[in-house]
Amino acid sequence: MSPEHPRTDRSVSTRIGARDISRNYGLVQANNGVSFNVTPGQIHAVVGENGAGKSTLMRILQGLEKPDSGTVILNDDPVQLRDPQQAIRLGIGMVHQEFMLAPELTLLENLVLGDEPMRTIAGPIAIVDWKKALTEARALEKRAGVAIDWDRPTATAPVHIQQYVEILRLLRRGNDVLILDEPTAVLAPQQVSKLIALLKQLRDQGASIIFISHKLHEVVALADHVTIMRRGKAVASASVDELDIAAMTRHIMGDAPADPSEQARAAVVLPDARRILRVEGLCAVTLDRSQALDNISMDVFQGEIVGIAGVAGNGQEELMECLAGLRPMSSGSISLNGAELAGKENMDFRRAGIGYVSPDRAHEGLARLASIADNVMAGSQHAPAFLKGPFRNLPAVGRAARQRLADLDVRYGALSDPVSSLSGGNQQKLVFARERASKPQVLIVSQPTRGVDLNGIAAIHAILKRHCEGGGCVVLASEELDELIALCDRILVLSEGRMVGAVRNEDATPETIGKLMLASGDGLEIAHV
């Protein structure tokens, strides 16, 4: 957009790249001699497990971290990036997973923030020229092929619109290197294909796009070139035509077992399936920026995993919080084996036999600075077995903690280590170990594999299946449609706080669910329950 930054220069062979970059954190080699090149007009995917070193590499490319050795390459020349401001000036723009938009500002305000068009009103006094800003915004909007209500407060805009605004802001400021960190995680399948179209169009205009993902079919659909990272090294780098998904998986996993989502779950529905959880006419009003829930009804039977799908922010988290007794409901009923729970508190839900795995592991799921032992024993502290008079019976607590952790194969150093010292997967397994300790019949599980590597995902899926085979049931909310399809007997779809559809496992495909996810809640019949 801005004619003063004519950066796109197709004559260079490397628009951005890395040469032999290493970066250590203590004993961990996050990057170990990584090299890769992105040419002008190329979409370059960087894939790998969590912890493979992708984020470290991206942080280095943005000037947020400095490499211990090796250099960043820009326009064929080595460059020392001192700080992110310099990277921005050199045309490197990042689209973060957590969007970098101020929620209380309007979309237009966010678009121009930091590079506002000004007009003078008297002498040296200048104010922001909102008219010019809007004209620029309209032009960008046309280029991206979406309709955007620019005066809308950002927090109320749909997630995919926020993502567009973030990309458009980078284009407006002349950034022609775009780094996107798992950009499709928050989108419905149809929105993903629109984003892919936009990125391809930008590539054709000369932009260099680095695309971080762990969804290999998207990599195949979008990227020209793929670099695969494992344990801090770039283990393969090739044109997408030369690597199929199976080959990519082999490079990503090394010798580890194959993608767990392949092992689709045989529907375990007990012949005399018993209804355990019943929700009728559940409504919850909105507070702050949450989505209100409108008349939600569902049953969950013994041995069943029921999935909750929806575009992020359509009420899934709110529903899960209601089911865990963490969010007050305004009307309706939640009953467990016939006993009414409406109006009761989280503690009553827990006593009745409902366990909860929060999507926000770092804040709600765990006390991050507390020890591993305290975290896995939380909730059991009043049990007579763990008390000695008024004091904790520490030997008994330690024994029980070790037992719980061993049952779910949590890998840890010492019980007294802070829980934050564990990897994402082990943290999540610890949460399951704690929740299962009270032998709940129902597990309310929200985004259990977020930030968990492939082996951890397989372990968590196994825990969920085992829970159902043992006579329990699970309500599972996930942004990973593949996960829902692989695990769930039924998938219920929420849109704008209403239940807009239900799909049985045998009919579930990303397309059928995606279509329901994008449906507006108005006047829509529930597909089939």
Place this chain on the structure above:
Amino acid sequence: MTLAAQILATTIILTTPILLAAIGGLVNRQGGIVNIALEAKMIAGAFIAIVVSSATGSWLLAVFASAALGGAIGYVFSLTITRANANMIIAGLGLNILVAGLLGFLLSRVYGTSGTLRLPDVHLLPKIFPESVSDVPLIGPVLAALDPLTLFAWLAVAALPFLLANTRLGLRLRAAGNAPQVVRSVGLREKSIQDFGTTFAGIFSGLAGAHLSLASIGLFNEGLSAGRGFIALAAFYFARNRPVGTALVCLFFGFLDASQIRLQTAGLPPKLIGTLPYLMVILGLCLAAWNTKRKLQA
């Protein structure tokens, strides 16, 4: 002069210091810093105003001195928060106590008094309109009471919504308060933006202090600000950072302050009446919380 008009005139004048400090604190909070040290800058401003007014014989220089001292304290205070990463509440508490202590020390060491400082030739704030304007029906007494700082405070209230929405600094300030990581990610320095906010709050609190000592009494007393910096804090909290709403809340506190003088003459114990504004703050905060809870369960 009717009783109502008289109370109204007193209300306007007593509102001014609260309003000035509240404007400063509001801008500061828009930028993401809760400034509980408005009180410190206010009392420092009140002190320096008396000293400069007496020394130079100019109310205008005195007002500038208050603004400068308030701004300077605000800037240093900001650095302790944004650069030295001090907790803003603890640092604010500390500043309030530090400034009060330093002033007490200065009074006894330099001026040889305790508590109250009377200096010769203190020039008070002038009135904007001549005395005769008080004959105008209804608003006469209010007009007659108007001084430059009061007028300035209300002009600032009127201009603030526009400035916050339409200036580069206003936009960046709001962004810094709402999402500092966003400001950083677009290549701006959010700490400098926040420093501006805290300095601005210092300047306005300094002006509030100048009004306290120079509007009518012409002397300095250690207890002069009497918690008005905290009342100002409550005002913009109530009004959720909206300038006009904040001004109305300040006006209400000014009214309580003014009617207190009336109620005293009606024979109610003055100390008890003096607690009224503070009681209202607590009541108001409870009401706001209760309202949220009610909506939640509607």
